[in-house]
Amino acid sequence: MATVCDTEEYISKILNSRRAGERNVLAFYEHRIGCICKNPRLMLLPMDDHLAHRGDGVFENMKWVNGKLYQLDAHIERMKQSVKGLHLSPPCTWDKLTELAVDVAKAAKTQDGLLRIIIGRGPGGFGIDPKECPVSSLYIIAYKFKPKPEEWFEKGATAFRSSIPAKPAHMARVKSANYIPNVLMKREADERGFDIPFSFDSDDFIAEGATENVALVTQEGTLLVPEFSNALAGTTIMRAVELMKDKIKIQFSPVREDDLYRAKEVLIFGTTSDCISVVRFEGQPINDVRPGPVAKQIRKLLKEDLEANGLPL
Template identity: 25%
Template structure:
């Protein structure tokens, strides 16, 4: 695992962050999680564009241009050397005195981590995930807009903890109105017939890069894709359901709150979307790590 920090790439064990960084103390910062698939960075420019919007929303001036940030991501991924990897680019408010006041931080912090991430095992991917409905709620957008990938993931961590303590793989989170927002760290989809539904971002979900990719793929194979408010009943009535995300990829839901979804197995449409999403990830983007015996582009 490699980290870019203070202008150089080092092993993670050799990287340090100041304990008075407001990103650590208060979760004050933004990040992007990106994917290296078959040696290629998947939709890095879209991730960086979203990072820029998030930074603007919380009032952090990015310390480098988007081109420079892209170079940092590529440099760190190359140094890590793995053709399958997860990239986390983090921008913090920066070092400052104790106290939540963001104006006391002189300049933003920046680091990039590249390594392995395994949210779910091969067995979980084969059989599909068992989810529970979390007691934790996503906040309304006027309280905290979930389109901003901030460093504060306490709600997601508590939802995941609740799921694991109840013997499930992951959790579905509702918003204050009782509509489905997303899973702990992934977008959600429900298929009924040839209609694929996913919650709108106004219901408290992240405007996921992989969510958008799967929506495009689904349309290309003849599915009708709609963004609409969903309840738990929509998942109980679904023929198939699945999660999407950078770390999750595309992974089936087999049950929710002990009720089987569809056949209780990864359905044919989910399997097809999984394969097509993987194919897209393997074909898009600049090749940064050449295949064995190959030549880097």
């Protein structure tokens, strides 16, 4: 029979209860409490927050490198669009949220790190009705950044066609906390021995990876970006497009699986890894099975952009 604890005993048990991943947490903020804490054992989510039991919320993830936070404004702007899709709003102003995000990153006191901002429907019940939750929730977490080794970029990644279909358009464009399809795609990649899964929509067009956007370089030298019909427009790929617009022809167009095999380069974009070449798809070679010059150029430009335009912490 489970023991019934009083408040002091329960808090003592929380503080003495270890859990996986706690060493990676650097600092966090919860809006109900209203302050920053650095003890990961106190990073607790209310069980009746609809974020927890319904996935009713949105999030953004960004990094800082060499003490500079990258693309904060772009992530906040995308978050504003995501909350509209769920008829949700933060429990404070956007200016205050942005200020808090920077404060949490600063509190981590590290040169490199990752910052996650989560807006949930809030605590209030275990149903599905948003009216159960009078105030939305806000969680901001700074945690350790473990960049991929340089060998990953030099070797290139492998990808495959996932059996998990692309999300419906109205959900794909929202960076919601419901990531079950993404989780299943990642599990399938591990089971099949590939690095990156690609999802396809009902018209057989490429949508996105589990956490990455996809693009390719055609034989004619055009950077071809799949339309974001059933995919989230990533902050990294959109920044790359901006940085490359005067250096290469860029086209947004539907992309099929056959286009990958004919490509000069296949690229994936994400917050933590910037730009990586895919050198094999479904075991078949992409061009000469080596990371290409466009991928290398984009990664270089993104790193320079972070150094030049990142927000100093």
